[in-house]
Amino acid sequence: MIDLSDVRAAAARLSGVARRTPVLSSEALDERSGGTVLLKSENLQRTGSFKIRGAYNRISTLPPEALARGVAAYSSGNHAQAVALAARLVGTHATILMPADAPPEKLDATRSYGAEVLTYDRYRDDREAMGAELARERGLTLVKPFDDPAVMAGQGTAALELVEDAGPLDLLLAPVGGGGLVAGSATAARGLDQATSVLGVEPEAGDDHRRSLESGRRVMLPDIPATIADGLQAPTPGALPFEINRTLLEGVVTVDDDETVRAMVFGFEQLKVVLEPSGAVALAAVLFGKAPEARGRRVGVILSGGNISPARFADLTG
Amino acid sequence: MIDLSDVRAAAARLSGVARRTPVLSSEALDERSGGTVLLKSENLQRTGSFKIRGAYNRISTLPPEALARGVAAYSSGNHAQAVALAARLVGTHATILMPADAPPEKLDATRSYGAEVLTYDRYRDDREAMGAELARERGLTLVKPFDDPAVMAGQGTAALELVEDAGPLDLLLAPVGGGGLVAGSATAARGLDQATSVLGVEPEAGDDHRRSLESGRRVMLPDIPATIADGLQAPTPGALPFEINRTLLEGVVTVDDDETVRAMVFGFEQLKVVLEPSGAVALAAVLFGKAPEARGRRVGVILSGGNISPARFADLTG
Numbered sequence: 001m002i003d004l005s006d007v008r009a010a011a012a013r014l015s016g017v018a019r020r021t022p023v024l025s026s027e028a029l030d031e032r033s034g035g036t037v038l039l040k041s042e043n044l045q046r047t048g049s050f051k052i053r054g055a056y057n058r059i060s061t062l063p064p065e066a067l068a069r070g071v072a073a074y075s076s077g078n079h080a081q082a083v084a085l086a087a088r089l090v091g092t093h094a095t096i097l098m099p100a101d102a103p104p105e106k107l108d109a110t111r112s113y114g115a116e117v118l119t120y121d122r123y124r125d126d127r128e129a130m131g132a133e134l135a136r137e138r139g140l141t142l143v144k145p146f147d148d149p150a151v152m153a154g155q156g157t158a159a160l161e162l163v164e165d166a167g168p169l170d171l172l173l174a175p176v177g178g179g180g181l182v183a184g185s186a187t188a189a190r191g192l193d194q195a196t197s198v199l200g201v202e203p204e205a206g207d208d209h210r211r212s213l214e215s216g217r218r219v220m221l222p223d224i225p226a227t228i229a230d231g232l233q234a235p236t237p238g239a240l241p242f243e244i245n246r247t248l249l250e251g252v253v254t255v256d257d258d259e260t261v262r263a264m265v266f267g268f269e270q271l272k273v274v275l276e277p278s279g280a281v282a283l284a285a286v287l288f289g290k291a292p293e294a295r296g297r298r299v300g301v302i303l304s305g306g307n308i309s310p311a312r313f314a315d316l317t318g
Numbered sequence: 319m320i321d322l323s324d325v326r327a328a329a330a331r332l333s334g335v336a337r338r339t340p341v342l343s344s345e346a347l348d349e350r351s352g353g354t355v356l357l358k359s360e361n362l363q364r365t366g367s368f369k370i371r372g373a374y375n376r377i378s379t380l381p382p383e384a385l386a387r388g389v390a391a392y393s394s395g396n397h398a399q400a401v402a403l404a405a406r407l408v409g410t411h412a413t414i415l416m417p418a419d420a421p422p423e424k425l426d427a428t429r430s431y432g433a434e435v436l437t438y439d440r441y442r443d444d445r446e447a448m449g450a451e452l453a454r455e456r457g458l459t460l461v462k463p464f465d466d467p468a469v470m471a472g473q474g475t476a477a478l479e480l481v482e483d484a485g486p487l488d489l490l491l492a493p494v495g496g497g498g499l500v501a502g503s504a505t506a507a508r509g510l511d512q513a514t515s516v517l518g519v520e521p522e523a524g525d526d527h528r529r530s531l532e533s534g535r536r537v538m539l540p541d542i543p544a545t546i547a548d549g550l551q552a553p554t555p556g557a558l559p560f561e562i563n564r565t566l567l568e569g570v571v572t573v574d575d576d577e578t579v580r581a582m583v584f585g586f587e588q589l590k591v592v593l594e595p596s597g598a599v600a601l602a603a604v605l606f607g608k609a610p611e612a613r614g615r616r617v618g619v620i621l622s623g624g625n626i627s628p629a630r631f632a633d634l635t636g
Contacts, residue, residue: 022340272624306590314632
């Protein structure tokens, strides 16, 4: 579906658009894990998460007639800001469906990139149907958060940069929501070196990808997972990411919310960076020994986002 | 006293020891300031501040007989951890005088680098006299936090890296406590390009350097300045830094504690990094228009440290 050449092509498009985020390290983390841990700090990315990589790669490759009409997306989180900024950079118009009760700073951030924001009631409305209807009515192209080859290829550029900047990896860990980031990451890392193992990391309460890999088919959780990792609440794997992940992943491990909070505190105290819960799960997996094969190995970790208010951070960690 | 060649020599010693910290940027900051702002993130440095640069440069150039006896320092803050780590890296023993009521995490961090920590009563004891006596009794070399050419040259390497990595600067802002960081920064930046203006930034309540530059002689404030910027509470400029700063600085501007807190929040929300109060003052100066000449210019800012607990951060910003 996608391969390393797609990730490389995305990297060329993203050059000068996405930041080449720094690779962080910590002696405390190396001591604790027994490995050499290399942290790709996508929380320092434009819009505060890796999402701009996929959104821009998708939008910038749309045909002119689609760009003339504009793009749409639905998101309560980081994908909204990413599509808004990518649309502005490409020179097209974005319409974003967001829950009416989303944090005001997320609504404001999305508007600040020039997007038109429409709100929905997250308890009453079907946002997918609304998004599809909006796109059809206005002739907009719907930019999906993960279930799209161009989005996954773009998201894989973070792992590509990590290996280019920090050297070969024995193991790579990435958060799993719909599964696009880990699919792109595995495509990049294993395309560069087939011997690299790639592990997805999910919140314990939302282990649909883990269950799906075990059963060999996409499992749908009965409810929206109850976890603080609000970017990883997809109840079932994306169809296209799952096709990649069933082939390329070593497996999926899980962390509970308490471990995620402790990883956020570790990020604050030891790394001096801000991580939102979803952005901290792969670090939590390393900190709490969920990847025992880390010992003695070179381990890449994607810190995927840092969009959390100081007040919410204090609530969770206090 | 020191010149660019001393800073370059320090940089060679620090290669592979200090981290080459990333240069961060923010579109929100550029829009707000009207300039192109380049942030040298020394909060991401080993030990959480720039202090390792000066301490290592000093200790690594001691003669073998001094290294055989060991080093001493007194510090309530970042200098303690820096001397402890530098001593361990060079292979000598460090004895650090710290206030008995210092935050437990700072005492622990200093001990974790292998230093012997002795405590004093900050209200009753004269730490300078105690440090001098300790050094004399045990034959230790006292590593000063700023009033030492090797320390200032080492501290100047952050500015050297900033210009090497981000290109020429019209203006550079650095925090001022004893004045060593800004003295080393000005030596580096103006040694590379005489046209670069360098501004020091002090807390409003501790403006001894500003007053001293205005009066042409070192002013001693009557009390320890009441400011949250606990790394910038020196009541008078260091003698050697002042000699440099009176020649090389454009001036010193001040920020109040409220502006410093708002810069810490900006760092958290927009940059996704943790700044302690002392580490945020130069950013505050840019955010609050204390350097109006920033408009249309390329402006370097030293983010000097990030050692603050989540609880203290929440207290200050909540």
